[in-house]
Amino acid sequence: MDFFEQQDDSVERSAADLKPLADRMRPVEFDQFVGQEKIVGPGTPLRQAIEQDRVGSLIFWGPPGSGKTTLAEMIAKKTRGQFVPFSAVTSGIKEVKQVLSKAVNYYQMTGKRTYVFIDEIHRFNKAQQDAFLPYVEKGEVVLIGATTENPSFEVNSALLSRMRVHVLERLTAEQMRQVIGRALEDHERGLGELDITATDEALEFMAAAADGDARRGLTLLEQTAAYVGQGGAIGIDEVRQIHQKSALVYDKAGEEHFNIISALHKTIRGGDPDAALYWLARMLTAGEDPRYIIRRLVRFASEDVGLADPYALTLSLNVREAYHFLGSPEGELAIAQLVVYLACAPKSNAIYTAFGKVMADAEQSGSLPVPLWIRNAPTALMKGLGYGKDYKYAHEYEGGITDQEYFPEGLEGKRYYFPKEAGREARIAEYLRTYLERRRELMADKTRAETKKKGSGG
Numbered sequence: 366m367d368f369f370e371q372q373d374d375s376v377e378r379s380a381a382d383l384k385p386l387a388d389r390m391r392p393v394e395f396d397q398f399v400g401q402e403k404i405v406g407p408g409t410p411l412r413q414a415i416e417q418d419r420v421g422s423l424i425f426w427g428p429p430g431s432g433k434t435t436l437a438e439m440i441a442k443k444t445r446g447q448f449v450p451f452s453a454v455t456s457g458i459k460e461v462k463q464v465l466s467k468a469v470n471y472y473q474m475t476g477k478r479t480y481v482f483i484d485e486i487h488r489f490n491k492a493q494q495d496a497f498l499p500y501v502e503k504g505e506v507v508l509i510g511a512t513t514e515n516p517s518f519e520v521n522s523a524l525l526s527r528m529r530v531h532v533l534e535r536l537t538a539e540q541m542r543q544v545i546g547r548a549l550e551d552h553e554r555g556l557g558e559l560d561i562t563a564t565d566e567a568l569e570f571m572a573a574a575a576d577g578d579a580r581r582g583l584t585l586l587e588q589t590a591a592y593v594g595q596g597g598a599i600g601i602d603e604v605r606q607i608h609q610k611s612a613l614v615y616d617k618a619g620e621e622h623f624n625i626i627s628a629l630h631k632t633i634r635g636g637d638p639d640a641a642l643y644w645l646a647r648m649l650t651a652g653e654d655p656r657y658i659i660r661r662l663v664r665f666a667s668e669d670v671g672l673a674d675p676y677a678l679t680l681s682l683n684v685r686e687a688y689h690f691l692g693s694p695e696g697e698l699a700i701a702q703l704v705v706y707l708a709c710a711p712k713s714n715a716i717y718t719a720f721g722k723v724m725a726d727a728e729q730s731g732s733l734p735v736p737l738w739i740r741n742a743p744t745a746l747m748k749g750l751g752y753g754k755d756y757k758y759a760h761e762y763e764g765g766i767t768d769q770e771y772f773p774e775g776l777e778g779k780r781y782y783f784p785k786e787a788g789r790e791a792r793i794a795e796y797l798r799t800y801l802e803r804r805r806e807l808m809a810d811k812t813r814a815e816t817k818k819k820g821s822g823g
Contacts, residue, residue, distance in 0.1 A: 386587040387580040389554040390547070391435050393442065399544050399579070400536045401432055411531060418444050422501050422508040424486065424516050424525075427533025430578030433511035437482045440509065447471060450482040461496050465506060472505045479506050486510030487519035494521045501527050535577030542572040544579050545586050556590050563599035570604050622653075626661060629704075633662075634669050638708040645704050649697055659685050662703055673713035673788035680706060711788030719782035726776065733773035766800055768807035 392398040395405060395412065405412045414420045420440055425433040441448035449464055468479035481497075483489065500506040501524065508528065512519060516530055536544070545568060548555040571589070575582030589599050589607045629644040648658060663685065666677040684703040688696035742752035757767040770777055784794040 385584065386548060386555065387583040390544070390551065390583060391438070392432075393439070395439070398432065398435065398439075399547075400540045401436075401533055404531050404533065405436065415440055415443055418446075420444065420480070420507060420509075422506075422528040424510040424512060424520065424528050424530045425533055426512050426514075426516050426530055428535045428577060429513060430575070430580040430582075431533040431535060432579070433533060434484060437509050437511060440480060441482070444480055446477040446480055446507070448480045448482065450484070452484045458493050458496060461493055465496065465500050468500065468506050478504070480509060481506055482509045482511070484511050485513075487512045487514040487516070491521060494524050498524055498527070536575075536579055537577070538569070538572045541575045541577065541579065541582050542568055545571055545575075545582050548583055548586060549590075556586070559590060559594075560596050561590050561593060561599060562597075564601065566601045567599045567604045570601055570608075574604075574608050625651075626658075629658075630661065630665060633665060633704060633708045634712065636708055636712070638705040641704045641708045642701060645701060649700075655688055655693060655697060655700055656685075658700060659688060659703075662700070662707060665707055668717045669712055669714055670707060670710050671713040671716040671790065672793055673711040673785065673790040675789060677707060677710050711790070713785040713787050713790045715782060715784050715790065723781045726779070726781075730773075730776065733775060736770065736773060738769065739771060764799070764803060766803045766807070768804065768811045 395407075398405065403409070405415070411420075411423075425436055427433055437450070441450075447468075449468070451460065451464070464479075464481060468481070471477065471479055486494075497506065497508050498521075501508050508524075510516075510520070510528070516525055520528075549557070549561065549563060551557050567589075571582055571585050574585060585604070585608055589604050590597070592607055593599055593603055625644060625647055629641060629648065632641045632644055645658065649655065659681070663678070663681040666681040670677040680703060684699045687699040690696070691699070737751045738754060738756045740747070740752040742748045747753075757769045759765045759767055772779060782797075784790045784797060786794055
């Protein structure tokens with residue numbers, strides 16, 4: 366090997382060494398790939414399609430560091446077509462059309478397809494996504510998208526219907542430890558030549574801190590290794606010094622935001638105060654606006670607790686005032702208090718259900734006239750027209766119950782509200798049983814009286 370060849374080899378090794386550890390350790394074969402066994406494990410449809418070079422258009426949807434880009438690159442290495450990667454963040458419609466035009470020419474000349482990999486496909490606008498549609502339909506282009514966002518919200522339905530979505534899962538702590546351990550021992554691409562040791566406690570901490578993101582875990586390992594140096598030892602204290610504080614995965618404008626607030630809402634509804642406190646903590650530590658959480662809890666108090674415990678709504682509004690007065694972090698304790706109270710409170714959605722039904726009827730039935738007997742009659746003309754005639758003043762009747770119909774014609778006897786036997790609403794249920802039974806008796810008496818009157822010719 367001459368001088369220039371030695372120099373070229375040295376430059377190539379230096380460039381490789383400058384790559385981040387996460388890039389150097391990116392798997393190139395399936396036996397190096399950790400996780401996602403349901404998608405690319407031996408014998409799975411996608412694994413077979415990749416190995417047989419018959420991959421169709423698809424989307425990899427999953428959290429950061431779960432292997433989306435790695436799988437796309439593995440497809441690139443095993444396909445006989447050309448592979449064109451570009452980012453939805455930096456590419457415009459002009460570049461998209463140029464790529465598609467060249468792909469058609471390539472297909473016509475060689476009979477081979479172009480695999481177009483789009484990182485962060487959810488960043489493409491409608492016009493950019495529409496540009497792919499005719500090419501994907503004809504099979505001249507295989508579109509491979511990667512996204513952290515729900516494609517059903519971010520990808521045009523016409524394009525999405527022609528692509529298969531593969532959902533990647535966050536790596537488990539055990540899988541993360543495997544990734545980190547392999548990088549620590551790998552002499553060719555990892556940190557093996559540094560002869561660094563790490564305690565089990567340190568490895569477990571790094572695996573947990575990665576929060577399912579392989580890139581984050583390998584970056585933490587790389588930074589800690591640089592800190593302890595050649596032949597150093599990584600313990601829990603060293604990792605903590607580098608790590609400081611983990612940034613939990615939580616996009617306040619994305620799907621995870623709605624996933625976690627849904628988890629909080631449904632956990633409170635299910636009556637588990639401990640799990641509810643956990644989801645509250647997840648939201649607060651990730652930077653969610655406490656006022657948004659309070660608004661959701663106020664809604665919960667009326668929607669899911671309702672009249673089973675009317676104080677829940679009062680407490681919710683008091684917590685809103687307490688947080689406004691105290692701010693963070695002191696005011697967050699009041700939110701935690703409310704979460705526990707709501708989780709343990711008796712639940713009833715009877716009002717929520719009744720209101721939904723009555724709103725639907727009000728819209729569908731139109732402007733039904735108010736019965737004359739319950740209309741107000743402030744003028745002589747209105748009295749002459751029968752307004753207020755035969756109105757029965759409830760206070761003058763036993764139990765305040767009359768046989769009078771309060772619904773407009775066409776809706777007589779309708780029922781919307783069915784209280785539950787929970788908390789204070791049980792008292793309302795008891796009242797309604799008494800009310801309805803008394804009404805039935807009075808209506809029966811009224812019917813008999815009218816029948817008797819007709820029979821006597823009165």
